[in-house]
């Protein structure tokens with residue numbers, strides 16, 4: 333798919349600081365790295381520009397990897413540099429600060445943990461905004477609140493660049509499989525420009541209008557998800573207490589009206605008290621906290637989410653923050669020890 337948006341004609345695709353490594357960077361790049369990449373790559377993209385990626389955690393790494401597999405010219409940065417090594421080995425370039433990535437790229441994506449890190453990486457001392465300017469674009473795909481998205485939008489727009497918030501629904505596996513759902517809002521022309529890139533990383537995308545709407549949509553969805561997981565946990569434990577086989581319970585749920593992929597995927601390992609991290613519990617608690625703030629801003633009662641948030645807080649307090657959010661079930665067992673005991 334060729335870029336036809338009026339966004340790109342204003343962009344020079346070769347950085348004055350560093351010449352393009354290949355005359356036709358997309359095609360040649362894809363050829364060079366193809367022998368090192370797995371055969372799973374199924375999508376390719378025509379994107380006439382350099383793409384930056386900031387934040388290589390559970391989500392950022394597979395998202396950036398899919399862009400590399402699709403033939404994009406990628407430059408990465410991560411606070412912990414060692415997490416860049418795998419992608420560098422596969423052909424990604426590296427810059428030592430968000431500002432340098434933004435300065436050397438046409439479009440820069442950011443996938444950070446929370447509002448604080450998203451603001452720091454975008455607006456901090458060596459933040460991306462410092463390397464932004466007219467003709468460039470910044471796409472923040474982290475899950476943050478609307479106020480954070482609007483603050484980052486202001487810093488990016490002040491530089492003359494365009495901004496899009498595009499948080500994602502879908503976890504580690506959908507990120508690996510290029511099956512994410514993008515919830516985008518902000519500059520419509522940037523949305524059109526990066527659509528081919530979103531289509532590499534995702535299966536669907538929604539354009540929701542003004543900045544803040546993407547964050548709101550993501551927080552409402554994750555508020556529901558957090559409550560669902562807490563309720564599922566209660567059901568598993570109640571079933572266990574009254575002598576039901578939890579595996580049969582998971583199977584019964586999977587065949588009925590409340591069936592959800594989340595229960596079928598997480599249930600069997602929860603029964604074994606195993607919580608391999610796909611979506612860290614600390615991030616689910618962050619999303620519930622932000623959803624509570626969103627609800628407060630419009631005086632909407634969300635008592636079920638508020639109760640679920642307390643469970644996630646308890647689980648986090650007991651050291652489960654880096655485990656999968658399904659570990660919230662441990663907060664209901666009544667056996668958690670205080671970390672200092």
Ligand SMILES: NC(=O)C1=CN([C@@H]2O[C@H](COP(=O)(O)OP(=O)(O)OC[C@H]3O[C@@H](n4cnc5c(N)ncnc54)[C@H](OP(=O)(O)O)[C@@H]3O)[C@@H](O)[C@H]2O)C=CC1
Nearest residue numbers: 387388389390391411412444445449475503504610611615
């Ligand atoms: N995991 C999932 O299933 C999903 C997660 N999300 C959302 O995506 C975002 C990322 O999630 P995920 O990849 O799972 O999280 P991880 O915790 O795996 O990664 C977080 C990333 O943020 C970076 N980071 C954290 N704090 C700072 C800081 N102060 N300054 C600079 N960088 C920082 C980390 O760098 P470092 O490596 O140095 O720690 C890392 O790159 C979150 O907002 C999450 O809510 C959305 C959908 C699904």
Ligand SMILES: O=CC(=O)O
Nearest residue numbers: 500501502503611
């Ligand atoms: O934010 C988490 C997800 O699974 O979506």
